Amino acid sequence: xxxxxxxxxxxxxxxxxxxxxxxxxxxxxxxxxxxxxxxxxxxxxxxxxxxxxxxxxxxxxxxxxxxxxxxxxxxxxxxxxxxxxxxxxxxxxxxxxxxxxxxxxxxxxxxxxxxxxxxxxxxxxxxxxxxxxxxxxxxxxxxxxxxxxxxxxxxxxxxxxxxxxxxxxxxxxxxxxxxxxxxxxxxxxxxxxxxxxxxxxxxxxxxxxxxxxxxxxxxxxxxxxxxxxxxxxxxxxxxxxxx
Numbered sequence: 238x239x240x241x242x243x244x245x246x247x248x249x250x251x252x253x254x255x256x257x258x259x260x261x262x263x264x265x266x267x268x269x270x271x272x273x274x275x276x277x278x279x280x281x282x283x284x285x286x287x288x289x290x291x292x293x294x295x296x297x298x299x300x301x302x303x304x305x306x307x308x309x310x311x312x313x314x315x316x317x318x319x320x321x322x323x324x325x326x327x328x329x330x331x332x333x334x335x336x337x338x339x340x341x342x343x344x345x346x347x348x349x350x351x352x353x354x355x356x357x358x359x360x361x362x363x364x365x366x367x368x369x370x371x372x373x374x375x376x377x378x379x380x381x382x383x384x385x386x387x388x389x390x391x392x393x394x395x396x397x398x399x400x401x402x403x404x405x406x407x408x409x410x411x412x413x414x415x416x417x418x419x420x421x422x423x424x425x426x427x428x429x430x431x432x433x434x435x436x437x438x439x440x441x442x443x444x445x446x447x448x449x450x451x452x453x454x455x456x457x458x459x460x461x462x463x464x465x466x467x468x469x470x471x472x473x474x475x476x477x478x479x480x
Contacts, residue, residue, distance in 0.1 A: 248280060
């Protein structure tokens with residue numbers, strides 16, 4: 238099913254026909270062009286025919302599960318992913334976030350909430366988080382890291398970093414507030430825009446970000462753990478911050 242083309246192309250992957258009908262209907266009414274795939278193989282085939290702007294992906298699928306679909310899509314090219322997970326499936330949800338999923342919605346969910354999450358992720362992926370009427374934010378720099386919020390490019394010592402949308406937003410937030418201690422609740426509210434949610438989402442993204450920016454993730458110099466509080470971003474003295 239393909240409808241509209243204002244907002245972008247969304248591939249919905251879910252084997253429950255009722256859920257799929259509701260989700261595709263809401264997304265189509267919000268102005269998206271929507272394709273539906275009932276299993277992993279169909280999802281990969283659809284993405285091969287026309288690469289989506291975003292994928293709404295149920296983790297529980299027949300045949301290839303959602304995690305494998307996410308892994309194969311990401312091996313082909315970058316694409317934002319919003320996962321659909323069953324309540325209580327924390328292990329699968331964390332695994333999906335580890336693979337680089339950008340957001341998740343827990344079943345049962347409000348279709349309107351899902352649309353808002355999709356719109357939020359797409360805005361970030363297109364670099365439209367800063368309103369066009371405002372001046373572009375200057376490049377954020379520190380400790381050999383350089384992030385350009387406008388182009389959403391990031392580098393360490395001149396080498397490009399492959400960051401997911403949320404990893405980029407998290408690192409940008411840290412660079413804007415060096416030395417400040419952040420609780421996981423603060424980070425979820427300020428980076429994700431959520432007043433509620435699974436705090437393990439923050440923990441997973443901090444771990445992923447450490448793996449990409451630290452020389453030794455087991456002994457982090459940038460993202461330091463503040464016991465009983467959360468995390469603090471420290472800027473080591475170094476050079477080579479060119480993007």
